[in-house]
Amino acid sequence: MFIPPQHPAIRTMGRIDDAAPSRPIWVYPYTQARFRCTGTAIGITLVNHWNYGESHVGAIVDGMQSRIRIPVNDEPITLTVADHLPDIEHEVTIFKRQDGEHYIELHGFALDDGAQILPPADPEPVRRIEIYGDSVSCGERNEAVRYTGMADPETDLSPYSNAWYSYGAITARNLGAQLHDVAQGGAALLDGIGWFNGPDYIGMEDIWDRIEYNPALGETKPWDFSRYTPHVVIIALGQNDAHPDDFMASDYHGAQARHWRARYADFIRALRERYPAALIVCATTVLRHDEAWDRAIDEVCCGIGDPKVTHFTYSRNGSATPGHPRIAEHEEMARELTAYLEGFGDDLWN
Template identity: 75%
Template sequence: MLIPPNHPAIRTMGRIDDADPSRPIWVFPYTQARFRCTGTSVGMRLVNRRDYGDSTIGAVIDGVQVRARIPVDDEPVIVPFADHLPDIEHDVIVFKRQDGEHHLEILGFIVDDGAAVASPSAPEPMRRIEVYGDSVSCGERNEALLYTGQADPDVDLSPYSNAWFSYAAIAARRLNAQLHDVAQGGAALLDGIGWFNGPDYTGMESIWDRIEYNPRLGASRSWDFSRYTPHVVVVALGQNDAHPTDFMADDYDGEQARHWRERYGDFVHALRGRYPDALIVLATTVLNHDAAWDRAIGEVCAGIADPKVVHFLYTRNGSATPGHPRVAEHREMADELATFLEGFGERIWR
């Protein structure tokens, strides 16, 4: 039996293009749908639009996580998650593991014929977080556990990308908060540098206010900010801006570095314009990078002089690993970020 994606029992989270509610499009990592059902099997029907990488999708069924590979692109396909389950009520969360390397057109969720479908038993969290980031915020390559603390091997690790275990998602679950993970692997702050969508390169300044933004997967679409107002915004950008040249480290007072700091300040002001009351946390991550980037962010933060714009550094900021952080390092970051936010008390969630 096919449950349509706009069934009233299904609760969604994340920036979703639902211009056609019967065929919504998921782009950002950790976008998800949650529901309960009876029966012995769970799957979904979708169309995968892929730019690069090996596309997978995740599910958590009764607390057990499943990774499923999407076998074909550009045509409807059924992706099974579990069968031979006990014929009891199940809690189901289906989520997007990867970033905008692919889009998912959701056609529905598959359960047994005659199965009962109900809304999640847990209430929707009242707290709301939004993260603007790059591959680390996506959880890119974080399941390559044998390479913890090491450089990435020179192979395609896209199936090992799992947004569920990103620091952003782990921290949000610990804080019982919703999360919009507006993150894209390879994205710098600025267009024209970084790693995403080369050789022209698309930065977060052309992603942050979009639902869809990958030019190789279709037209750009704007996001309606009235649909989600976060209490906390985390900006975790700056590491990919060091490609192709690390201008902040090479010439901190040079024109390019000063221009970046100005544009970073503009980005923070744009966020404040959208979210007048949010706590805005400026950060990078534990991935190795030159400390000049954190100095720059701290300088911009001080210049903004807004008591609800703060600069946060992890204990091993910029020094924990030459490769993408793995799950253990994401847990480390999540614990520190959640503890930092808890220090503000309940007032930031009002």
């Protein structure tokens, strides 16, 4: 039995390009669909628009998580999410594990003939968080737990990227909030630096207001900000910005460093224009980087003069690991970020 993606029982979350409701495009990590169903098997039908890495989709069925490899395909393909299930009611979440290294064109879901599909049992969260970040915010390579506290090995670890275990996703679940994870591995704040889309590097300034942004996968499309208004916005940039030149560390008062700080302030103001009431939290992560970047962010936050723009640092900020944070480090960050946001009280979510 085929279930179209726009079925009213299906609850979605994330920046989704649903201009064509029968085949919406999932771009950002942690984008997801939730529903309940009966039956013994669950499938997903999709087209994988691929740029690089090895693509997987994540699924949680009755509390058990799995990953399903997506082959590179130009035509719709149906993948098995779960089978040999008891014919009872199941809770299902299917989500995008990875960033814009690929887009998922969702065509629908497959259930047993005669199966029931129902909306999720719990109500949709009214609290809303949004993150603008890089690979850490994506949860990139975080399942490579053997390398906790170590540099990444020189091999493709894209299969070990899982947005479900990113610090932002864990924090959102801790707080009972929705999350839009506007994050891309390798992204700096500014175009021309960082790692994404090299050598013609694309920064968050060319991603943040788009629903699709990877030039290798087609034309960019603007995002309609009226569709989602967060209570909390987290800016988690200032790490990839040190590539190819760590100008903030080498020449803090130089022209390039001053330009970056001015553009960071402009980015905060652009977000404030979109979200007049949101708490904007500026941060980096526990991934090793020069403390000059946190000094720069603090200087900008203080200079903005907005009491709802804050600078948050983790207890092991910039010093925990030379490689991508693994699941344990994301959990550590989430505990601290959760406590920080809880400190603002319930009024934060009004």
